[in-house]
Amino acid sequence: MNTEVNLAGITLKNPVMTGSGTFGSGMEYGEFVDLNCLGAVVTKGVANVPWPGNPTPRVAEVYGGMLNAIGLQNPGIDVFMERDIPFLKQYDTKIIVNVCGKSVEDYLEVVDKLGEEPAVAMLEINVSCPNVKEGAIAFGQKADALYNITSQIKKHAKQPIIMKLSPNVTDITEMARAAEAAGADALSLINTITGMKIDIHRRKFALANKTGGMSGPAIKPIAVRMVYQTAQAVKIPIIGMGGIADAEDAIEFLLAGATAVSVGAMNFVNPYATVEVIKGIEDYMSKYNVEKLTDLIGAVRE
Amino acid sequence: MKEKSMACVLSQAELAPGIFDLWLQTGMAANAKPGQFIGVYPKNASTLLPRPISICEVNEDKTALRIVYRVAGAGTAEFSGLKEGDRVAILGTLGNGFPLEAGKGKKCFLMGGGIGVPPILQLSKELAAEKSIFLGYRDGALFLKEDFEKYGNVFVATEDGSNGTKGNVMDAIAASGLEADVIYACGPMPMLRAIKRYAQEKGIQAYISLEEHMACGVGACLGCVVKTKEVDHHSHVHNARICTDGPVFEAKEVEI
Numbered sequence: 189m190n191t192e193v194n195l196a197g198i199t200l201k202n203p204v205m206t207g208s209g210t211f212g213s214g215m216e217y218g219e220f221v222d223l224n225c226l227g228a229v230v231t232k233g234v235a236n237v238p239w240p241g242n243p244t245p246r247v248a249e250v251y252g253g254m255l256n257a258i259g260l261q262n263p264g265i266d267v268f269m270e271r272d273i274p275f276l277k278q279y280d281t282k283i284i285v286n287v288c289g290k291s292v293e294d295y296l297e298v299v300d301k302l303g304e305e306p307a308v309a310m311l312e313i314n315v316s317c318p319n320v321k322e323g324a325i326a327f328g329q330k331a332d333a334l335y336n337i338t339s340q341i342k343k344h345a346k347q348p349i350i351m352k353l354s355p356n357v358t359d360i361t362e363m364a365r366a367a368e369a370a371g372a373d374a375l376s377l378i379n380t381i382t383g384m385k386i387d388i389h390r391r392k393f394a395l396a397n398k399t400g401g402m403s404g405p406a407i408k409p410i411a412v413r414m415v416y417q418t419a420q421a422v423k424i425p426i427i428g429m430g431g432i433a434d435a436e437d438a439i440e441f442l443l444a445g446a447t448a449v450s451v452g453a454m455n456f457v458n459p460y461a462t463v464e465v466i467k468g469i470e471d472y473m474s475k476y477n478v479e480k481l482t483d484l485i486g487a488v489r490e
Numbered sequence: 491m492k493e494k495s496m497a498c499v500l501s502q503a504e505l506a507p508g509i510f511d512l513w514l515q516t517g518m519a520a521n522a523k524p525g526q527f528i529g530v531y532p533k534n535a536s537t538l539l540p541r542p543i544s545i546c547e548v549n550e551d552k553t554a555l556r557i558v559y560r561v562a563g564a565g566t567a568e569f570s571g572l573k574e575g576d577r578v579a580i581l582g583t584l585g586n587g588f589p590l591e592a593g594k595g596k597k598c599f600l601m602g603g604g605i606g607v608p609p610i611l612q613l614s615k616e617l618a619a620e621k622s623i624f625l626g627y628r629d630g631a632l633f634l635k636e637d638f639e640k641y642g643n644v645f646v647a648t649e650d651g652s653n654g655t656k657g658n659v660m661d662a663i664a665a666s667g668l669e670a671d672v673i674y675a676c677g678p679m680p681m682l683r684a685i686k687r688y689a690q691e692k693g694i695q696a697y698i699s700l701e702e703h704m705a706c707g708v709g710a711c712l713g714c715v716v717k718t719k720e721v722d723h724h725s726h727v728h729n730a731r732i733c734t735d736g737p738v739f740e741a742k743e744v745e746i
Contacts, residue, residue: 209712212709216709217708217710220493238727240728240729244715246703246713247703247704247711249538252535254539258711258712258713261712261727263726263727264726267726404538405538453538455710456540457538459708
């Protein structure tokens, strides 16, 4: 049985990775799972300088999922390169660094610094965080802005770039095509869906930021649909995510056209979720005599 | 080492209206420290996240944990229906716990307010010090008060004046005329702010246990942060993670 997948020239031992922002840089969940088992670890977003993030409350539970408005709190690229990358290098897994910024220059500064670190296999560019006021999603909701930032980053990047797309758009395939045309090597989708919760007893917003990004099993059908549509629209590989809780969910995304999948918010619910998904995919492949995992990718059409 | 595993319900009782007392058989009890907490998972898949609940007590042979919690929503309402022999998923043990060395051999105030009372019980068992225990309640439903009496002098404050000093734990301290070298406390934010001010005025150490809405409970999601005086070691901004860097902080280190 071969579970390898090729993501823009990078070979992953299996298609299972972690959703940015749900797994830190692997240290916390390294207590629960063997990071060597994962196809890749995708880190929490990192900017050129430390970001304090949003006020609390930053998280709220909703039916079948959660809202978050962390606001991309991060220690900045210098601390990240001194601490987090050496930690991840100890493991036999691919390192994918999620990059965020408030301006194109911010992104480029991080991309340039990461270019000097050969241990970083790929860069995932966050142009879809709904919880920060400048940058991030501002680049991800208009096709021309996305084209512009993608092409500028592509000129600087030493590693393949993955553009992480927002579902908070009218037509995600338009965004996907713009990113592909600008030279993106792969796409991640979906980021969280903007939502809101009101505490009716206190008559206040549940989150200090008022709105937050929704994740968890409740958003999975939306994510599967968007992955399917995007897979029809572009040739570059897609990393599918949105509410993946178990192997059955992950296989749905693969069949819809994703080359790899990320487990996100469900890490909070089940810290062993990533390795259980990997095992479950292998069991599925045995059960249906699937020789190569790549045979599953996009296998469901009409 | 943290883990998610199944615990077996040994017993459950309602101590006061909406306040439940649950004993869980779990291997986590072996290394549990006062002031730490566990995440308790509802079975209902619409309520996904573990509920952070502090450890109230560890049994003598360290095979079971006691949690005393208030029903505050769908998750805790579900827990209140657990019966002897039921199984429930828990995550733990989480957080740093109270520093026992800081108060060892000294005069200590151990203070709990409302649903902040339970975590003070295991602390009062383990702390080797001259202990004055201040417990604040809304009304005359003095849950756990008798459990504390074995471990120190207990002073009660009730908001409605039905028992002990009328008012809060700070009023009870004033009424007692006592002084302390070190304070340990858990309770609502106004109480913790008052303790922070009091400790500052008296020039003494105060260790306070904070709470915040949490998702992962293990330090990954950065959901539950508190503003800190100094740049914290993990985030390199002024935001420490309550679930892992806390929940217990020295009061002067946090901006609350």
